[in-house]
Amino acid sequence: MRPTRLPLHALLLLIALLAVQSLAAPTFAQAQLYQVPGQNSPTTKEQVPLYVPQDDKVIGRVSIPDERLGVLVQPEGREWREWRTHTLRLAIGGLAIGMTAVLAIFFLYRGTIRIHGGKSGRLVLRFNGLDRFAHWTTAVSFLTMALTGVIMTFGRPLLIPLIGHQAFTPLAEYAKSIHNFVSVPFVVGLLMIMALWLRDNIPEKADWTWIRTAGGLFSKAGGHHPEAGRFNAGQKLVFWSIVLGGIGMAATGYLLMVPFAFTGIGGMQIMHVIHGLLAAGLIAAVIGHIYIGTIGMEGAFDAMGCGEVDENWAMEHHRRWYQEQMRKGYVEGRQPAE
Amino acid sequence: MARMKFLCDAERCIECNACVTACKNEHEVPWGINRRRLVTLNDGKPGERSISMACMHCNDPPCAAVCPVDCFLQTADGVVLHSKDLCIGCGYCFYACPFGAPQYPRTTDFGSRGKMDKCTFCAGGPEPDGSVEEYQKYGANRLAEGKLPLCAEMCSTRALMGGDGAVLADIYQERSLRRGYGSGAPGWSTAYGRNDRGSPFAPGGPGTGGA
Numbered sequence: 001m002r003p004t005r006l007p008l009h010a011l012l013l014l015i016a017l018l019a020v021q022s023l024a025a026p027t028f029a030q031a032q033l034y035q036v037p038g039q040n041s042p043t044t045k046e047q048v049p050l051y052v053p054q055d056d057k058v059i060g061r062v063s064i065p066d067e068r069l070g071v072l073v074q075p076e077g078r079e080w081r082e083w084r085t086h087t088l089r090l091a092i093g094g095l096a097i098g099m100t101a102v103l104a105i106f107f108l109y110r111g112t113i114r115i116h117g118g119k120s121g122r123l124v125l126r127f128n129g130l131d132r133f134a135h136w137t138t139a140v141s142f143l144t145m146a147l148t149g150v151i152m153t154f155g156r157p158l159l160i161p162l163i164g165h166q167a168f169t170p171l172a173e174y175a176k177s178i179h180n181f182v183s184v185p186f187v188v189g190l191l192m193i194m195a196l197w198l199r200d201n202i203p204e205k206a207d208w209t210w211i212r213t214a215g216g217l218f219s220k221a222g223g224h225h226p227e228a229g230r231f232n233a234g235q236k237l238v239f240w241s242i243v244l245g246g247i248g249m250a251a252t253g254y255l256l257m258v259p260f261a262f263t264g265i266g267g268m269q270i271m272h273v274i275h276g277l278l279a280a281g282l283i284a285a286v287i288g289h290i291y292i293g294t295i296g297m298e299g300a301f302d303a304m305g306c307g308e309v310d311e312n313w314a315m316e317h318h319r320r321w322y323q324e325q326m327r328k329g330y331v332e333g334r335q336p337a338e
Numbered sequence: 339m340a341r342m343k344f345l346c347d348a349e350r351c352i353e354c355n356a357c358v359t360a361c362k363n364e365h366e367v368p369w370g371i372n373r374r375r376l377v378t379l380n381d382g383k384p385g386e387r388s389i390s391m392a393c394m395h396c397n398d399p400p401c402a403a404v405c406p407v408d409c410f411l412q413t414a415d416g417v418v419l420h421s422k423d424l425c426i427g428c429g430y431c432f433y434a435c436p437f438g439a440p441q442y443p444r445t446t447d448f449g450s451r452g453k454m455d456k457c458t459f460c461a462g463g464p465e466p467d468g469s470v471e472e473y474q475k476y477g478a479n480r481l482a483e484g485k486l487p488l489c490a491e492m493c494s495t496r497a498l499m500g501g502d503g504a505v506l507a508d509i510y511q512e513r514s515l516r517r518g519y520g521s522g523a524p525g526w527s528t529a530y531g532r533n534d535r536g537s538p539f540a541p542g543g544p545g546t547g548g549a
Contacts, residue, residue: 060377060389063355066370072377072391073436081400081434152406152428160408169407169424176426259429259450269433 057266068260080269088276092153095284103291110217113297115313123308124322124331134196135304138189138242144182146283148175153276183253190246197239200230206320207233230321238289245282249275340502341416342459342481344490345510346390350497353378353388357489357498361392361457364488365477371441373457374489390489390498392457393418393439401431401440415481416503417459422475427451459500460487 037043058072127135151159152175160168210226210233213219226232231239252275255261259268293300299313311331314322325331353376361367361374374392395418402410402418409424410431420431429451431440445452462479465472472479480488490500499506 058379060379061381062375062377064358064372064375066372069372069375069438070377071438072379072389074438075436077400077434077436081404084404084430084434156406156408165408165424169409169426172407173426176428257450265433265438268429272433 068264071265074265076266076269080272083273083276088273088280089153089157091277091280092150092283095280096287099284099287103288103296106217107291107295112295113217115298115310116316117312119299119310120312122311122331124311124314124325125307126303126309126314127307129307130192131196132304132307134189134192137185138193138246141182141186141189142242142246142282142286145179145186146279146286148179148182149279150283151175152179180257183250186246187250190243190250193239194243197231201236201239203233203236204229207236210234225316225319227320228318229324230318232318234292238285241282241285245278245285248278249282252278339414340504342395342501343416343503343506344392344394344459344487344498344500345506347497347499347510347513348387348389350495351376351388351390352495352497354494356492356494357390360488360492364460364480365458366473367455367477368443371443371455373439373441373455390493391437391439392489393435393459394437395459400434400436404430404434406430411464413461415459415461417461417481419458419461419463419476420454420456421464422453422455423464425453427453429454460485 054073054075057074057076059070060072062070152172155168155172155175159171163171206227206229210228213224213226215228215232215234216225252271255263255271256268256275263271293304297317299310302313303309311322314325322331355376358372358374358376365373367373374390376388376390378386378388380386395412395416397416399410399412399418401420402408402412405420406428407424407426409421410418411420412418427442427450429440429442431454432438432442439456440454441456442451442454444450458476458479460478460480462468462472462482463476465475467479467482478488480486485491487500490498493499499509
């Protein structure tokens with residue numbers, strides 16, 4: 001028996017069709033929806049990056065005038081968010097509370113440092129009107145900006161639960177405006193302080209002795225008091241902290257106030273971090289400064305309060321300066337030609 | 339409840355800026371504010387991609403976390419809105435946002451920042467839906483009318499899509515399958531192979547990993 005086979009003409013047609021098909025194969029392949037994998041196509045699931053975590057900015061081109069919007073993604077915002085919501089509050093709160101705790105313990109240990117020998121009743125001019133104006137301008141400006149800054153930093157977790165959103169927004173708005181404008185008298189006061197007191201705050205050898213003995217803070221009352229000129233080493237530390245820190249605050253602050261005038265978004269975030277760090281340090285330093293100038297030491301506040309200090313206080317704490325004042329004839333009741 | 343999302347298919351985007359224009363027009367966005375923008379990467383080089391970017395309406399939005407006056411709210415659909423009445427224009431949301439969504443007019447002292455403005459997913463703001471105050475402050479509220487964001491509706495190539503995340507995921511998966519990316523996870527580097535992207539007139543081409 002002959003096996004079943006296709007009629008000859010059908011077979012020839014089939015061969016012709018197959019030939020045409022193979023010739024036209026490349027064109028047909030390109031028209032297919034499902035594509036042929038090439039040499040570079042992934043072969044396993046692991047080769048296909050589902051999500052590549054970005055650590056750096058992705059910047060492209062935009063056709064609008066604002067070229068800053070060419071930054072497609074800035075992952076550094078994640079780190080900045082952590083700083084702003086968590087670390088900054090820890091820094092400011094921690095340093096302020098820590099300093100207060102240390103001072104409280106010190107006060108319980110030492111109490112108010114009394115003038116050895118009591119007040120004499122005679123006065124010596126320590127700071128004239130200009131000195132005191134410079135100091136109080138800087139001081140009040142600083143405290144205002146510290147308070148408004150703390151409102152903006154801590155207001156959301158601490159104040160909104162107390163006064164609500166509707167009341168807190170005007171408070172924060174005013175805080176922001178006051179913070180920006182009070183920067184001006186602060187800088188003016190800072191410049192005055194530098195002009196008036198820079199010369200007397202240059203570090204010298206006696207300062208090292210003062211620091212090593214911690215200014216006599218821990219020696220018993222009436223014990224040896226290290227020598228000091230117009231400003232002792234502790235005051236010089238405060239001076240340089242405020243001056244250098246204040247310049248840093250002003251510089252970062254003004255850059256923050258004119259956003260993106262000189263920096264990109266990374267720069268603005270860095271400015272904010274520095275501004276916050278300096279604020280934390282300065283607030284702690286000023287708490288210490290206020291302590292020693294008020295309850296920490298008897299007779300200290302008079303220097304800035306009215307400008308004249310008790311003679312015994314001057315002799316005990318700033319002997320070299322007191323002796324200079326005597327030589328120049330500035331001591332009340334001791335002036336030869338009065 | 340739908341979780342609203344945006345998805346921009348960088349391989350379909352032709353940089354026509356219809357989304358930008360649609361948003362600007364629909365919400366009467368003032369000069370200088372760019373709620374939606376088109377960013378082109380590798381402009382002029384092989385592998386040029388354009389992508390439309392506005393607010394991504396994140397979960398755990400960084401903008402909401404850093405706001406000092408807590409003026410942000412997130413709707414049940416996942417849309418991140420904010421209140422211009424509470425905003426003090428401090429600028430923190432822009433520092434925190436990875437996508438640069440918040441924009442500010444140049445007003446207030448020192449011309450620094452006014453109230454923040456950003457993409458609202460065409461869902462307006464805290465004011466009553468469709469009210470005059472809402473339109474003046476935040477623009478049109480299309481979601482309240484049952485419509486989707488206009489940028490996605492206007493996209494000429496259906497590159498930008500906005501709406502229910504589940505629906506978008508289905509579209510995304512179908513496109514991946516049709517493009518032949520194996521396990522269905524297109525990344526920009528797998529589009530035409532990392533090294534050879536063909537010529538501008540025959541992207542890919544035979545033998546380059548996809549036609």
